[in-house]
Amino acid sequence: MNKISIIIPVLNEAETIENLLFHLIDCSALNNISEIIVVDGGSTDGTIPIIKNLGLNIKVLNSEKGRAKQMNLGASEANGNILYFLHADSFPPNRYDQLILSAIENGNASGCFKMKFDSNHWWLKLASWFTQFNWQVCRGGDQSLFITHALFKDIGGFDENFTIYEDNDFISKLYQRKQFVVLQDWLTTSARKYNNHGIFNLQFHFWAIHLKKRLGASPEKLNHYYLKHIAAQNN
Numbered sequence: 001m002n003k004i005s006i007i008i009p010v011l012n013e014a015e016t017i018e019n020l021l022f023h024l025i026d027c028s029a030l031n032n033i034s035e036i037i038v039v040d041g042g043s044t045d046g047t048i049p050i051i052k053n054l055g056l057n058i059k060v061l062n063s064e065k066g067r068a069k070q071m072n073l074g075a076s077e078a079n080g081n082i083l084y085f086l087h088a089d090s091f092p093p094n095r096y097d098q099l100i101l102s103a104i105e106n107g108n109a110s111g112c113f114k115m116k117f118d119s120n121h122w123w124l125k126l127a128s129w130f131t132q133f134n135w136q137v138c139r140g141g142d143q144s145l146f147i148t149h150a151l152f153k154d155i156g157g158f159d160e161n162f163t164i165y166e167d168n169d170f171i172s173k174l175y176q177r178k179q180f181v182v183l184q185d186w187l188t189t190s191a192r193k194y195n196n197h198g199i200f201n202l203q204f205h206f207w208a209i210h211l212k213k214r215l216g217a218s219p220e221k222l223n224h225y226y227l228k229h230i231a232a233q234n235n
Contacts, residue, residue, distance in 0.1 A: 007084065036056075036058050087144070090144055115188075117190070134182045163226075
Protein backbone atom coordinates (compact mmCIF):
# COMPACT_ATOMS: atom_id res chain seq x y z
CA MET A 1 0.00 0.00 0.00
CA ASN A 2 1.33 3.42 -0.96
CA LYS A 3 2.15 5.71 1.96
CA ILE A 4 3.32 9.32 1.94
CA SER A 5 6.13 10.68 4.09
CA ILE A 6 5.83 14.48 4.36
CA ILE A 7 9.19 16.23 4.78
CA ILE A 8 9.29 19.88 5.85
CA PRO A 9 12.66 21.69 6.15
CA VAL A 10 12.41 24.58 8.59
CA LEU A 11 14.49 27.48 9.86
CA ASN A 12 12.71 29.96 12.12
CA GLU A 13 9.15 29.15 10.99
CA ALA A 14 7.32 29.82 14.27
CA GLU A 15 4.91 32.08 12.40
CA THR A 16 3.50 29.36 10.12
CA ILE A 17 4.43 25.88 11.35
CA GLU A 18 1.46 25.29 13.68
CA ASN A 19 -1.10 26.27 11.05
CA LEU A 20 0.64 24.15 8.45
CA LEU A 21 0.75 21.00 10.58
CA PHE A 22 -2.93 21.23 11.47
CA HIS A 23 -3.72 21.94 7.81
CA LEU A 24 -1.86 18.81 6.72
CA ILE A 25 -3.79 16.69 9.21
CA ASP A 26 -7.20 18.24 8.55
CA CYS A 27 -6.90 18.02 4.75
CA SER A 28 -5.86 14.38 4.46
CA ALA A 29 -6.86 10.84 5.35
CA LEU A 30 -4.21 9.94 7.88
CA ASN A 31 -4.13 6.30 6.81
CA ASN A 32 -2.42 7.61 3.65
CA ILE A 33 0.30 9.39 5.63
CA SER A 34 3.25 7.37 6.90
CA GLU A 35 4.64 10.28 8.94
CA ILE A 36 5.26 14.00 9.03
CA ILE A 37 8.96 14.81 9.39
CA VAL A 38 10.13 18.31 10.31
CA VAL A 39 13.85 18.83 9.75
CA ASP A 40 15.21 21.83 11.61
CA GLY A 41 18.29 23.69 10.43
CA GLY A 42 18.92 25.51 13.73
CA SER A 43 15.82 27.56 14.52
CA THR A 44 16.12 30.12 17.32
CA ASP A 45 12.57 31.53 17.28
CA GLY A 46 10.72 28.76 19.13
CA THR A 47 9.73 26.72 16.07
CA ILE A 48 10.62 23.37 17.63
CA PRO A 49 9.02 24.02 21.07
CA ILE A 50 5.83 25.01 19.25
CA ILE A 51 5.81 21.68 17.39
CA LYS A 52 6.52 19.64 20.50
CA ASN A 53 3.81 21.42 22.49
CA LEU A 54 1.13 20.60 19.93
CA GLY A 55 0.86 17.03 21.13
CA LEU A 56 0.95 15.69 17.58
CA ASN A 57 2.92 12.68 16.40
CA ILE A 58 5.49 14.68 14.46
CA LYS A 59 9.03 13.40 13.92
CA VAL A 60 11.55 16.21 14.50
CA LEU A 61 15.12 15.91 13.22
CA ASN A 62 18.07 18.24 13.74
CA SER A 63 20.23 18.97 10.74
CA GLU A 64 22.98 21.22 9.47
CA LYS A 65 21.56 24.40 7.96
CA GLY A 66 20.77 24.10 4.26
CA ARG A 67 17.55 22.92 2.69
CA ALA A 68 19.25 20.29 0.52
CA LYS A 69 20.91 18.74 3.57
CA GLN A 70 17.70 18.97 5.59
CA MET A 71 15.55 17.34 2.91
CA ASN A 72 18.07 14.58 2.28
CA LEU A 73 18.17 13.80 5.99
CA GLY A 74 14.38 13.70 6.12
CA ALA A 75 14.28 11.34 3.14
CA SER A 76 16.84 9.05 4.77
CA GLU A 77 14.57 8.69 7.80
CA ALA A 78 11.31 8.34 5.86
CA ASN A 79 9.32 5.10 5.90
CA GLY A 80 6.85 5.92 3.13
CA ASN A 81 7.38 4.83 -0.46
CA ILE A 82 6.32 8.32 -1.59
CA LEU A 83 8.16 11.45 -0.42
CA TYR A 84 6.38 14.80 -0.29
CA PHE A 85 8.69 17.81 0.19
CA LEU A 86 6.90 20.91 1.41
CA HIS A 87 7.98 24.40 2.45
CA ALA A 88 6.70 25.64 5.80
CA ASP A 89 4.68 28.48 4.24
CA SER A 90 3.07 26.44 1.44
CA PHE A 91 -0.37 24.93 2.05
CA PRO A 92 -1.42 22.09 -0.28
CA PRO A 93 -5.04 21.65 -1.45
CA ASN A 94 -7.70 19.68 0.36
CA ARG A 95 -7.30 15.92 -0.20
CA TYR A 96 -3.71 16.51 -1.33
CA ASP A 97 -2.85 12.98 -0.23
CA GLN A 98 -5.44 11.35 -2.49
CA LEU A 99 -4.44 13.60 -5.38
CA ILE A 100 -0.79 12.56 -4.99
CA LEU A 101 -1.66 8.87 -4.66
CA SER A 102 -3.86 9.00 -7.76
CA ALA A 103 -1.04 10.63 -9.73
CA ILE A 104 1.41 7.93 -8.63
CA GLU A 105 -1.05 5.14 -9.42
CA ASN A 106 -1.52 6.63 -12.90
CA GLY A 107 2.18 6.24 -13.60
CA ASN A 108 3.50 9.68 -12.62
CA ALA A 109 6.62 9.18 -10.52
CA SER A 110 6.97 12.84 -9.50
CA GLY A 111 5.24 16.19 -9.70
CA CYS A 112 3.80 19.21 -7.94
CA PHE A 113 0.61 21.27 -7.65
CA LYS A 114 -0.07 24.50 -9.49
CA MET A 115 0.48 27.39 -7.07
CA LYS A 116 -1.06 30.69 -6.11
CA PHE A 117 0.16 33.36 -3.69
CA ASP A 118 -1.85 34.68 -0.76
CA SER A 119 -1.82 38.07 -2.49
CA ASN A 120 -4.00 39.92 -4.99
CA HIS A 121 -1.08 41.75 -6.61
CA TRP A 122 -1.47 41.49 -10.39
CA TRP A 123 2.09 40.33 -11.01
CA LEU A 124 1.89 37.51 -8.48
CA LYS A 125 -1.50 36.47 -9.88
CA LEU A 126 0.04 36.35 -13.36
CA ALA A 127 3.02 34.35 -12.11
CA SER A 128 0.61 31.96 -10.39
CA TRP A 129 -1.38 31.48 -13.60
CA PHE A 130 1.71 30.21 -15.42
CA THR A 131 2.33 27.45 -12.86
CA GLN A 132 -0.49 25.38 -14.38
CA PHE A 133 1.72 24.58 -17.38
CA ASN A 134 4.18 21.71 -17.32
CA TRP A 135 7.14 23.87 -18.29
CA GLN A 136 10.38 23.63 -16.35
CA VAL A 137 10.79 27.42 -16.32
CA CYS A 138 7.57 27.65 -14.27
CA ARG A 139 8.77 25.36 -11.49
CA GLY A 140 10.02 26.14 -7.98
CA GLY A 141 10.23 24.61 -4.54
CA ASP A 142 7.29 26.63 -3.22
CA GLN A 143 4.98 24.47 -5.36
CA SER A 144 6.00 21.41 -3.29
CA LEU A 145 7.34 18.18 -4.76
CA PHE A 146 6.13 14.60 -4.56
CA ILE A 147 8.31 11.74 -5.79
CA THR A 148 8.56 8.01 -5.33
CA HIS A 149 11.21 7.04 -2.82
CA ALA A 150 12.75 4.75 -5.43
CA LEU A 151 13.17 7.53 -8.01
CA PHE A 152 14.56 9.90 -5.37
CA LYS A 153 17.23 7.34 -4.47
CA ASP A 154 17.98 6.64 -8.12
CA ILE A 155 18.68 10.32 -8.77
CA GLY A 156 20.79 10.53 -5.62
CA GLY A 157 18.79 13.08 -3.65
CA PHE A 158 19.34 16.82 -3.58
CA ASP A 159 22.78 18.15 -4.43
CA GLU A 160 24.09 19.45 -1.11
CA ASN A 161 26.54 21.75 -2.87
CA PHE A 162 23.56 24.05 -3.44
CA THR A 163 22.69 26.36 -0.56
CA ILE A 164 19.98 27.85 -2.75
CA TYR A 165 18.47 26.59 -6.03
CA GLU A 166 18.53 22.99 -4.81
CA ASP A 167 14.86 22.48 -5.77
CA ASN A 168 15.35 23.74 -9.31
CA ASP A 169 18.49 21.67 -9.78
CA PHE A 170 16.67 18.52 -8.67
CA ILE A 171 13.54 19.24 -10.73
CA SER A 172 15.68 19.77 -13.84
CA LYS A 173 16.86 16.16 -13.46
CA LEU A 174 13.25 15.00 -13.33
CA TYR A 175 12.44 16.92 -16.51
CA GLN A 176 15.46 15.35 -18.22
CA ARG A 177 13.90 11.96 -17.43
CA LYS A 178 10.42 13.16 -18.48
CA GLN A 179 9.22 12.22 -15.00
CA PHE A 180 7.14 15.22 -13.95
CA VAL A 181 3.46 16.13 -13.83
CA VAL A 182 1.65 19.28 -12.63
CA LEU A 183 -1.55 18.49 -10.74
CA GLN A 184 -4.29 21.00 -11.52
CA ASP A 185 -5.24 21.81 -7.93
CA TRP A 186 -4.13 24.97 -6.16
CA LEU A 187 -1.46 25.03 -3.50
CA THR A 188 -1.33 28.38 -1.67
CA THR A 189 2.01 29.85 -0.66
CA SER A 190 2.99 32.98 1.23
CA ALA A 191 3.99 36.17 -0.59
CA ARG A 192 5.94 37.33 2.47
CA LYS A 193 9.33 37.36 0.71
CA TYR A 194 7.93 39.52 -2.07
CA ASN A 195 6.25 41.80 0.44
CA ASN A 196 9.47 42.16 2.43
CA HIS A 197 11.82 42.77 -0.51
CA GLY A 198 9.56 44.43 -3.05
CA ILE A 199 7.86 42.34 -5.72
CA PHE A 200 9.78 43.50 -8.79
CA ASN A 201 13.08 43.83 -6.94
CA LEU A 202 12.89 40.22 -5.73
CA GLN A 203 11.65 38.94 -9.09
CA PHE A 204 14.59 40.59 -10.83
CA HIS A 205 17.07 38.86 -8.52
CA PHE A 206 15.34 35.48 -8.91
CA TRP A 207 15.55 35.84 -12.70
CA ALA A 208 19.21 36.81 -12.37
CA ILE A 209 19.89 33.63 -10.39
CA HIS A 210 18.12 31.50 -13.02
CA LEU A 211 20.13 33.17 -15.79
CA LYS A 212 23.43 32.77 -13.95
CA LYS A 213 22.72 29.06 -13.48
CA ARG A 214 21.89 28.61 -17.18
CA LEU A 215 25.18 30.35 -18.03
CA GLY A 216 27.09 27.88 -15.86
CA ALA A 217 27.46 29.62 -12.50
CA SER A 218 28.59 27.34 -9.68
CA PRO A 219 26.47 26.71 -6.54
CA GLU A 220 28.93 28.90 -4.62
CA LYS A 221 28.47 31.84 -7.01
CA LEU A 222 24.69 31.51 -6.85
CA ASN A 223 24.79 31.54 -3.08
CA HIS A 224 27.11 34.57 -3.07
CA TYR A 225 24.66 36.47 -5.29
CA TYR A 226 21.75 35.46 -3.05
CA LEU A 227 23.55 36.56 0.12
CA LYS A 228 24.52 39.90 -1.40
CA HIS A 229 21.26 40.89 -3.07
CA ILE A 230 18.49 39.08 -1.15
CA ALA A 231 19.60 37.81 2.25
CA ALA A 232 21.46 41.03 3.06
CA GLN A 233 18.18 42.95 2.83
CA ASN A 234 16.87 40.97 5.79
CA ASN A 235 19.61 42.39 8.04
